[in-house]
Amino acid sequence: MMRELGALTRRELLRIARNPQAIVTSLLLPILYLVLFGQAFNLNNITKLSPYPIPPTVFLQLYRGAPSYFSYFAAGMTGFVAVTATLFVGANVIFDRLFGTLKRTSASPATPTVIFGARLIAGSVQPICLAFLVLGLSLLLGHVGLSGLDVTASVSALGAVEIVAAIVILSVMFASLFIAIGFSLEQPQTYFAIVNAINLPVLLTSAALYPWGILPAWLKSVASYNPITLAVNVLRENLFAGASAYYPYSAGVYLLGLFGWALAMFILAVLLARRALAPRH
Amino acid sequence: MVESIHVEGLSKTYNGTVKAVDNISFAVNQGEAFGFLGPNGAGKTTTVSVLTAQLAPTAGRATVDGIDVFQNPMEIKRRIGLVFQESTADSDLTGRENLELAAALFGVPRAEVRARVDSLLERMQIGDAADRLARTYSGGMRRRLELAVGIIHSPRVLFLDEPTLGLDPQGRAGFWRYVQELRKDHGMTVFVTTHYLDEADQICERLAIIDHGHLVATGSPSELKDRLGGDIVTIRTARVDPAVEAALKAVPGVASVSLQEDAYRVKAPRGEQLIPALVQACTQAGVALTSVSLKRPSLDEVFLEFTGREYREDGVTATDRAVRIGQVSQAFGRSRR
Numbered sequence: 001m002m003r004e005l006g007a008l009t010r011r012e013l014l015r016i017a018r019n020p021q022a023i024v025t026s027l028l029l030p031i032l033y034l035v036l037f038g039q040a041f042n043l044n045n046i047t048k049l050s051p052y053p054i055p056p057t058v059f060l061q062l063y064r065g066a067p068s069y070f071s072y073f074a075a076g077m078t079g080f081v082a083v084t085a086t087l088f089v090g091a092n093v094i095f096d097r098l099f100g101t102l103k104r105t106s107a108s109p110a111t112p113t114v115i116f117g118a119r120l121i122a123g124s125v126q127p128i129c130l131a132f133l134v135l136g137l138s139l140l141l142g143h144v145g146l147s148g149l150d151v152t153a154s155v156s157a158l159g160a161v162e163i164v165a166a167i168v169i170l171s172v173m174f175a176s177l178f179i180a181i182g183f184s185l186e187q188p189q190t191y192f193a194i195v196n197a198i199n200l201p202v203l204l205t206s207a208a209l210y211p212w213g214i215l216p217a218w219l220k221s222v223a224s225y226n227p228i229t230l231a232v233n234v235l236r237e238n239l240f241a242g243a244s245a246y247y248p249y250s251a252g253v254y255l256l257g258l259f260g261w262a263l264a265m266f267i268l269a270v271l272l273a274r275r276a277l278a279p280r281h
Numbered sequence: 282m283v284e285s286i287h288v289e290g291l292s293k294t295y296n297g298t299v300k301a302v303d304n305i306s307f308a309v310n311q312g313e314a315f316g317f318l319g320p321n322g323a324g325k326t327t328t329v330s331v332l333t334a335q336l337a338p339t340a341g342r343a344t345v346d347g348i349d350v351f352q353n354p355m356e357i358k359r360r361i362g363l364v365f366q367e368s369t370a371d372s373d374l375t376g377r378e379n380l381e382l383a384a385a386l387f388g389v390p391r392a393e394v395r396a397r398v399d400s401l402l403e404r405m406q407i408g409d410a411a412d413r414l415a416r417t418y419s420g421g422m423r424r425r426l427e428l429a430v431g432i433i434h435s436p437r438v439l440f441l442d443e444p445t446l447g448l449d450p451q452g453r454a455g456f457w458r459y460v461q462e463l464r465k466d467h468g469m470t471v472f473v474t475t476h477y478l479d480e481a482d483q484i485c486e487r488l489a490i491i492d493h494g495h496l497v498a499t500g501s502p503s504e505l506k507d508r509l510g511g512d513i514v515t516i517r518t519a520r521v522d523p524a525v526e527a528a529l530k531a532v533p534g535v536a537s538v539s540l541q542e543d544a545y546r547v548k549a550p551r552g553e554q555l556i557p558a559l560v561q562a563c564t565q566a567g568v569a570l571t572s573v574s575l576k577r578p579s580l581d582e583v584f585l586e587f588t589g590r591e592y593r594e595d596g597v598t599a600t601d602r603a604v605r606i607g608q609v610s611q612a613f614g615r616s617r618r
């Protein structure tokens with residue numbers, strides 16, 4: 001079983017490596033968001049328009065302890081990018097079906113769980129890398145005269161582990177969902193329709209991009225349970241000094257919540273994939 | 282004889298409406314090459330998909346290599362080799378990587394992978410292109426790669442779904458030469474669906490003809506041809522005379538005579554032995570002969586006989602088709618049945 005898993009994972013990774021244009025395209029969205037959107041929405045600049053000095057606590061409440069909108073946003077983008085990148089991982093399943101390669105794999109003695117698992121392992125690599133790239137790029141932007149990510153807390157080893165875990169779990173969770181949907185559908189159009197109907201609502205009910213302090217109460221309560229919010233909370237609590245005061249729970253609790261989501265999603269995805277890979281009816 | 286494939290009352294209805302395969306039964310002996318012939322949409326791919334545990338049947342039973350296909354699909358997948366009608370090779374992998382992946386999936390012992398991959402690449406004549414991405418392969422190379430992938434694990438039973446579609450005659454000949462070698466070396470059973478009747482005639486020990494999901498005939502190529510009622514002797518004379526037709530019909534052993542396009546077509550089980558008597562009959566009727574030819578029934582006619590339709594084909598060259606239609610119309614100037 002491990003041999004099949006290894007061989008199929010290797011195949012997926014080779015394919016990713018051999019399609020550099022796909023990697024370049026996937027970089028475009030995060031870069032545009034960081035270099036344009038994040039710069040434009042830097043709400044701290046409102047002080048330039050205000051005739052009165054705005055007390056710093058206003059901004060701290062707005063960004064839940066983050067030093068600037070960009071810093072707050074950079075953590076959110078990390079989660080957003082991880083999720084968005086998983087869309088393409090699922091789409092690759094559809095293309096493999098169209099090109100016939102999936103047929104060969106599912107006719108082999110590899111079990112559906114192994115076929116799914118290999119895709120999930122290889123398919124999580126890109127979202128995870130992209131998420132870390134966003135973090136790195138955000139840090140960098142602060143050093144070239146643009147708004148950048150200011151890490152104001154001293155991140156402990158545990159904090160770093162929590163951050164990595166949040167990114168990995170979030171990526172795996174959505175990769176498993178979209179891969180399973182990819183296995184279950186035949187047409188790219190249907191796939192993208194369904195996946196957009198999931199992706200955008202999930203993103204827009206999360207606290208990834210919105211300044212928390214001015215969210216309507218109902219949206220706050222919806223967003224609190226959103227998996228992207230949970231992941232992003234882990235990042236924000238760890239990256240910004242004093243942020244914990246603005247969060248009802250510690251990062252560990254959010255991580256646990258995220259893990260619960262991911263586990264449920266993973267089980268659902270395995271069931272879906274197994275059904276899709278069983279002999280057709 | 283040991284049965285390699287046993288199918289009983291197999292049916293497959295898609296979406297509750299499309300009866301693709303309707304209650305078919307047949308058996309294939311071990312080591313045999315069994316041809317499954319039929320026009321497009323006859324149900325060939327559906328049958329292959331069911332027998333290779335990819336598609337659940339609506340009814341019926343099937344065993345392959347002694348294993349129940351529907352009870353134990355994983356074991357079936359391990360034992361069989363499968364070459365799909367369409368291309369399934371991974372374009373982003375090299376030929377060698379495609380084979381190595383298949384070797385891992387089908388559990389080829391690690392120590393043997395290298396040697397087997399090398400020898401298959403060599404035999405399939407893709408050795409020079411082994412380390413090129415499969416997307417750069419020509420149609421023929423891709424087909425050969427598909428075959429190599431399908432047999433990397435030396436399967437006991439090999440399913441080939443129109444494996445030579447789109448290959449030139451040379452490519453087809455090479456492909457079959459290799460399959461025949463494998464059969465000799467491993468005693469492998471081959472179940473092949475094909476569009477090419479001549480191919481089935483040459484390769485297969487036994488054939489089944491499927492049409493609209495029904496098996497319309499089973500037997501060896503020569504048995505099937507025999508059932509047609511014999512050879513066709515075509516006689517051209519200097520002028521057309523009703524007396525000639527009557528004289529030909531009177532020759533003992535003649536099954537039927539018809540006049541088409543100014544030629545008499547005589548159907549007889551032992552055509553070649555009858556020629557002297559037929560010539561004599563014409564002479565006695567006072568008509569000079571211009572030509573006599575003998576045609577043995579081919580599978581084209583078999584197909585026509587059992588389905589009532591001419592064998593339709595896609596993917597053959599225009600000349601190929603013209604020749605085939607020429608043969609058929611020559612032998613059966615009017616539609617049968």
Ligand SMILES: Nc1ncnc2c1ncn2[C@@H]1O[C@H](COP(=O)(O)OP(=O)(O)O)[C@@H](O)[C@H]1O
Pocket residue numbers: 295296299300301319320321322323324325326327328
């Ligand atoms: N997935 C499917 N859903 C519905 N009908 C199908 C499906 N696959 C094949 N068919 C129909 O079943 C019949 C047999 O198809 P197939 O087995 O592919 O024929 P062949 O391989 O002999 O050309 C055809 O009428 C085809 O349209």
Ligand SMILES: [Mg+2]
Pocket residue numbers: 325326327366442443
């Ligand atoms: Mg077919």
